[in-house]
Amino acid sequence: TESTVEFDPMEFLREFNYGRTSMLPDGTTLREFTIIAEDDGVMEVAPGVFYNVWTFNGTVPGPTIRATQGDLVRIHFINNGEKEHTMHFHGIHRPEFDGVFEPVGPGGGRFTYEWRAEPVGVHPYHCHVMPLEEHIVHGLYGVYIVDPKEERPPADEMVMVLNGLDTDFDTENNLYGANTIPFYYQHHPIQIAVGEKIRLYVVNMLEFDPINNFHLHGNLFHYYPTGTDTVPSFYTDMITLSQTERGIMEFSYDFPGKYLFHAHKVEFSEKGWSGIFLAEGP
Amino acid sequence: TESTVEFDPMEFLREFNYGRTSMLPDGTTLREFTIIAEDDGVMEVAPGVFYNVWTFNGTVPGPTIRATQGDLVRIHFINNGEKEHTMHFHGIHRPEFDGVFEPVGPGGGRFTYEWRAEPVGVHPYHCHVMPLEEHIVHGLYGVYIVDPKEERPPADEMVMVLNGLDTDFDTENNLYGANTIPFYYQHHPIQIAVGEKIRLYVVNMLEFDPINNFHLHGNLFHYYPTGTDTVPSFYTDMITLSQTERGIMEFSYDFPGKYLFHAHKVEFSEKGWSGIFLAEGP
Amino acid sequence: TESTVEFDPMEFLREFNYGRTSMLPDGTTLREFTIIAEDDGVMEVAPGVFYNVWTFNGTVPGPTIRATQGDLVRIHFINNGEKEHTMHFHGIHRPEFDGVFEPVGPGGGRFTYEWRAEPVGVHPYHCHVMPLEEHIVHGLYGVYIVDPKEERPPADEMVMVLNGLDTDFDTENNLYGANTIPFYYQHHPIQIAVGEKIRLYVVNMLEFDPINNFHLHGNLFHYYPTGTDTVPSFYTDMITLSQTERGIMEFSYDFPGKYLFHAHKVEFSEKGWSGIFLAEGP
Ligand SMILES: [Cu+2]
Numbered sequence: 042t043e044s045t046v047e048f049d050p051m052e053f054l055r056e057f058n059y060g061r062t063s064m065l066p067d068g069t070t071l072r073e074f075t076i077i078a079e080d081d082g083v084m085e086v087a088p089g090v091f092y093n094v095w096t097f098n099g100t101v102p103g104p105t106i107r108a109t110q111g112d113l114v115r116i117h118f119i120n121n122g123e124k125e126h127t128m129h130f131h132g133i134h135r136p137e138f139d140g141v142f143e144p145v146g147p148g149g150g151r152f153t154y155e156w157r158a159e160p161v162g163v164h165p166y167h168c169h170v171m172p173l174e175e176h177i178v179h180g181l182y183g184v185y186i187v188d189p190k191e192e193r194p195p196a197d198e199m200v201m202v203l204n205g206l207d208t209d210f211d212t213e214n215n216l217y218g219a220n221t222i223p224f225y226y227q228h229h230p231i232q233i234a235v236g237e238k239i240r241l242y243v244v245n246m247l248e249f250d251p252i253n254n255f256h257l258h259g260n261l262f263h264y265y266p267t268g269t270d271t272v273p274s275f276y277t278d279m280i281t282l283s284q285t286e287r288g289i290m291e292f293s294y295d296f297p298g299k300y301l302f303h304a305h306k307v308e309f310s311e312k313g314w315s316g317i318f319l320a321e322g323p
Numbered sequence: 324t325e326s327t328v329e330f331d332p333m334e335f336l337r338e339f340n341y342g343r344t345s346m347l348p349d350g351t352t353l354r355e356f357t358i359i360a361e362d363d364g365v366m367e368v369a370p371g372v373f374y375n376v377w378t379f380n381g382t383v384p385g386p387t388i389r390a391t392q393g394d395l396v397r398i399h400f401i402n403n404g405e406k407e408h409t410m411h412f413h414g415i416h417r418p419e420f421d422g423v424f425e426p427v428g429p430g431g432g433r434f435t436y437e438w439r440a441e442p443v444g445v446h447p448y449h450c451h452v453m454p455l456e457e458h459i460v461h462g463l464y465g466v467y468i469v470d471p472k473e474e475r476p477p478a479d480e481m482v483m484v485l486n487g488l489d490t491d492f493d494t495e496n497n498l499y500g501a502n503t504i505p506f507y508y509q510h511h512p513i514q515i516a517v518g519e520k521i522r523l524y525v526v527n528m529l530e531f532d533p534i535n536n537f538h539l540h541g542n543l544f545h546y547y548p549t550g551t552d553t554v555p556s557f558y559t560d561m562i563t564l565s566q567t568e569r570g571i572m573e574f575s576y577d578f579p580g581k582y583l584f585h586a587h588k589v590e591f592s593e594k595g596w597s598g599i600f601l602a603e604g605p
Numbered sequence: 606t607e608s609t610v611e612f613d614p615m616e617f618l619r620e621f622n623y624g625r626t627s628m629l630p631d632g633t634t635l636r637e638f639t640i641i642a643e644d645d646g647v648m649e650v651a652p653g654v655f656y657n658v659w660t661f662n663g664t665v666p667g668p669t670i671r672a673t674q675g676d677l678v679r680i681h682f683i684n685n686g687e688k689e690h691t692m693h694f695h696g697i698h699r700p701e702f703d704g705v706f707e708p709v710g711p712g713g714g715r716f717t718y719e720w721r722a723e724p725v726g727v728h729p730y731h732c733h734v735m736p737l738e739e740h741i742v743h744g745l746y747g748v749y750i751v752d753p754k755e756e757r758p759p760a761d762e763m764v765m766v767l768n769g770l771d772t773d774f775d776t777e778n779n780l781y782g783a784n785t786i787p788f789y790y791q792h793h794p795i796q797i798a799v800g801e802k803i804r805l806y807v808v809n810m811l812e813f814d815p816i817n818n819f820h821l822h823g824n825l826f827h828y829y830p831t832g833t834d835t836v837p838s839f840y841t842d843m844i845t846l847s848q849t850e851r852g853i854m855e856f857s858y859d860f861p862g863k864y865l866f867h868a869h870k871v872e873f874s875e876k877g878w879s880g881i882f883l884a885e886g887p
Pocket residue numbers: 256257258259693694695696
């Protein structure tokens with residue numbers, strides 16, 4: 042039983058899931074999310090290349106889950122796959138909600154994860170069932186953002202998960218990208234406005250390779266490693282990330298036109314991890 | 324002539340060697356250490372896997388040498404091995420005590436290294452005889468901590484050396500770990516107290532692989548790269564380290580239970596670089 | 606038509622090209638540089654090892670281009686090679702001067718790049734024609750320094766480009782070094798003065814390998830990642846850099862003698878990425 046997976050990286054880029062909200066008696070905001078795992082999806086990741094994707098809510102990456110520091114986050118997890126899966130979130134939580142020692146059974150197994158959203162930052166989530174590299178490289182991961190109570194300044198916000206695809210099962214990636222589809226944002230440039238602040242939440246989920254990296258053309262960005270501070274640590278055009286390293290990049294372009302961004306590990310950029318910002322405006 | 328090496332990673336974890344102390348006329352504390360190198364040890368590193376370890380004072384890693392900034396450190400080094408060896412310390416010292424250009428002969432060769440302990444931080448030491456990768460992968464390394472004169476706040480302090488074993492001599496590691504024995508702290512969780520500050524001195528000595536990394540579950544830690552500052556640089560759950568990169572992690576757990584820590588380079592974690600903190604208390 | 610390339614790493618080390626300067630009506634300093642690309646050079650990179658180098662102004666790395674923040678930089682680029690080439694600078698500039706979408710034809714093609722020097726820091730430049738790894742590993746790169754308007758304190762300033770040579774065309778480097786020639790600064794130690802501040806601009810251009818690193822012996826250095834700030838971020842003896850990561854190191858030696866510096870990725874140091882500082886003086 043295979044199902045065909047459709048995925049639109051342009052839609053994913055700026056889509057944030059804030060959950061179903063309600064207020065608890067003590068004034069805390071409760072955010073509830075329902076996440077369904079499946080492992081029978083097939084996606085055409087490049088022309089003629091079909092890949093067995095394992096998905097949270099039907100896509101790779103899964104939905105970008107977003108809360109404000111101190112909110113109560115409740116995840117209703119349902120495993121509709123044929124293998125055991127879990128959700129393991131980076132961030133602070135009780136060990137019983139860590140998604141490691143309690144695999145959730147296939148065919149409809151359920152588990153509810155719950156914690157106060159801590160700390161401020163951008164964090165990955167992923168399945169933590171062994172063999173871990175298999176569950177990751179097939180796509181069971183996503184991004185979890187905890188906003189500070191005092192909001193960051195307004196910006197055009199985006200999420201990029203840096204990932205890869207091992208299409209011939211030899212534990213080496215054959216294709217690379219930001220948000221799964223090789224060269225997607227190169228063939229479909231990301232439209233931004235001249236002079237507008239861009240805030241990019243970037244998470245490296247690349248399996249097998251020791252590191253990934255991100256280079257921005259014609260500009261530098263302020264970089265907040267892990268996003269846990271509201272003061273940037275670096276001003277650069279190059280960051281290096283091993284698996285699950287992540288952060289927030291902020292920048293704006295002063296001149297209209299096309300600007301590449303890509304891995305400066307050339308092999309990765311030539312196999313798909315390359316895109317374009319198209320800055321338009323006055 | 325082989326000798327059987329026994330090693331207890333749980334004992335090593337919290338064992339600090341402050342040397343034999345005396346006071347110099349000017350009030351300086353002199354700390355003297357005697358370190359003996361051997362290269363004929365055999366250790367059962369995993370069930371049925373025997374590995375030729377080269378040792379400082381009989382273990383891999385060697386003893387954790389600890390001094391306070393400004394102390395006079397004097398190392399009486401004796402090479403009881405069958406090959407030339409030295410001790411090269413990271414940190415500040417005169418070139419004649421650098422352990423590079425003066426190999427110490429086998430069969431009882433001696434050399435005395437001496438310097439003022441500088442700077443504050445956590446530093447590796449290792450043999451610096453060529454071929455360097457052979458002397459490192461067999462185990463001739465350890466940790467050297469320089470405490471600030473004004474002590475860091477009280478904490479449950481630990482040392483982890485991230486390392487690997489190339490058991491089939493093909494210049495690729497077959498086994499990985501923290502403090503040499505694959506999966507040791509997973510099979511023997513490290514007991515800590517809920518609410519108590521943990522201070523972990525971590526040093527990456529992994530040979531062959533370009534980087535190593537360290538992920539902590541259910542929590543984030545304050546990270547002091549190289550330990551040279553008393554203000555943390557990062558608050559994260561993931562660090563990436565190439566060989567001899569090191570730092571200090573500080574964190575505490577609020578909830579009792581089991582928390583994994585491991586390489587997020589999945590290959591390494593599945594070959595042994597994985598452990599558990601068991602937090603107990605009220 | 607081959608040409609023999611001579612290169613003196615000791616001369617390159619401290620050679621800065623400030624361009625031909627003139628003053629614009631508004632008081633801005635204009636700095637003009639003429640850079641000529643060629644791709645038929647042959648250099649003896651190690652005894653008996655001849656390598657086809659592609660050069661900017663006849664050397665690998667190309668000239669170190671230097672300006673002060675806010676200067677107008679104008680690069681007159683001439684491609685005298687047999688393949689298309691460009692100049693892509695890291696830093697801030699209009700997209701039409703990015704050297705990506707406008708390849709410059711062989712046999713004398715010309716292009717003029719121009720921008721205000723921004724931001725303060727040490728930046729790489731390199732050809733950006735595909736296949737990028739070929740244009741980089743053959744040598745089409747160099748360093749571009751933007752000084753702050755208020756000059757950094759006086760120092761003995763040097764540039765090291767960390768690079769490698771794939772002499773058998775299998776997309777793995779066979780030789781490594783700082784400034785191209787394996788072991789050059791080990792066979793010809795860099796003379797420095799005891800007590801004098803050293804300021805080292807270091808840029809990693811290594812192709813193929815995921816990371817490079819730099820270890821300094823007997824000392825630590827203050828490190829300014831990307832050189833964009835005038836306050837150092839780290840005090841350490843080890844940095845890890847992926848391709849085009851770079852920064853400024855500052856240090857001085859208190860004691861005369863020989864101090865190694867090298868990759869702590871042992872493979873790289875044993876294949877040429879190793880040198881010596883010879884500190885002389887009172
Ligand atoms: Cu660029």
